[in-house]
Amino acid sequence: MADGSRGEAGGSRLGHRISSIAVALGCVLFLGGFVWAAVLYQPYTVPTDSMDPTVKAGDRVLAERVDGDEVRRGDVVVFQDSVWGSSPMIKRVIGVGGDKVACCDARGHLTVNGRPVEEPYVQRQDPQAQREFSTTVVPGKKLFLLGDNRQDSLDSRTRLEDGDHGAVSRSAVTGRVDAVAWPLGSLGMLPEPGSEGFAALPGGTSEPGPLPWAVAAIVAGAALVLGGAAYGPLARRAALSARTRQG
Template identity: 30%
Template sequence: MSENEKDGQRPLEEEQGSDPPEQGETAWVERRSWQWPPTSPEVSQGRPEGKSPESDPPEHDAPPPAPASPWGEPVTAEPPDTGPSPASRLNMRRLAIDAIETLLLAALIFLAVRLSFQNFRVEGVSMFPSLQDGEYLIVNKLAYLKVDLSALDWVPFFDPGDHPVRYIFGSPKRGDVVVFHSPDRPERDFIKRIIGLPGDTVSIDGASGRVYVNGLPLEEPYVRGRTQCSATLMGCGPWVVPAGHYFVLGDNREQSTDSRFFGFVPEESIVGKALITYWPPEDFGLAPNHSVSFAGQ
């Protein structure tokens, strides 16, 4: 018995036309040269000496040969593909794209809202009774958004006019409640009511505490206390509001630090206009922006 027989290996004949094994030797495989289409290799089972052909089992009882590769070697059938079908992969890809688009849209909406609105907490009683200490409100930062039309002067037949800077949603009005940066401490924000517009002449009657704009007394039902002026840095006026500035007062006139003390507020310091009060829940509603009227009108 050869070493290969001892090891249980099946010897392969490497060259075509070699002598077949003698009777009694182990099986062998004849490797054929390249053919197309490929043919199955011939397999010889080799009978031991002394046995007749009649003693061999019928051909139909023999196991069928394994499928062969083009090189004449048996191959094993691959298991069926159990992965997702092309249609399933396409649906998964579409779902992933939809999810990414939804997240991007949500991020854009969040940024747009964050750039347009901001929430604030009222600290102090300078706007009482219109706003309470500890009350939360939302400020519209785009309320006084402006655009410079002079940037479009290259457009044919377009004339920006003498005043190219225009308000998109409207300019600040008398009676608007606004949030602005403190003149002496810009990191802090104040909330007051606009009383004087650019070009207005504002004065205060020290005896009665009444506020006058352009010589006319204001009707202010939202005010608490008397408007004092004698002890303030600005005195009782009159003051002419310069261009691009505003004169502001708190509704609680006896406990408010406002334009009577720090002067006019530049427009670029205005953060936005109070829009909604939302906390505590019983105070939910529109911010107390009142249209200021003149007495007797």
């Protein structure tokens, strides 16, 4: 019995150490994931339905803090420009400096540098949804921005007559939208533009941000903390049950 008791005590001490390590590691992952996400991402509330169906008015989105020079075609960006208003706006990048953008070709597709672009995210209720506009050249260091809801979006098309052809400076960009955080029914990463769209153009599209890794760290950390904390009571119950059977 003495040897059995010493064995049980040794096993208990080992289990306690493993439990403590799991809880400590879990805390590091959990808090680290939150801090990582808070440093890299900024939450925004979508102000209008101009980006429907990708994001809707009132949705809470997470935008990675990026420099405007990192932005590529197809990105959904948050920007603030006094010409567009005093509040942050959310639109999709259609063209970058030097691009020739026009709408539409015979199939109703927007074109960039003469190449039609497939846009599966665009809300089309009828063939005229795109609202045609003549070819425009995007000035250097500027971005041509459109809403996914082409029927109900005030965007670069409405400012084609100004000096910048409706384009916005890259320096006006404050973030690149990666995911919807609220409501829960829309929770998740934004879909990628698609291989037949901007990814096929020179320069390609942006790689997804690190948000999934941060979320994975938070989830793994929470699991380790809960598992480690639960080990003690479970181990004591198991030991008590074993002693009861032996007695």
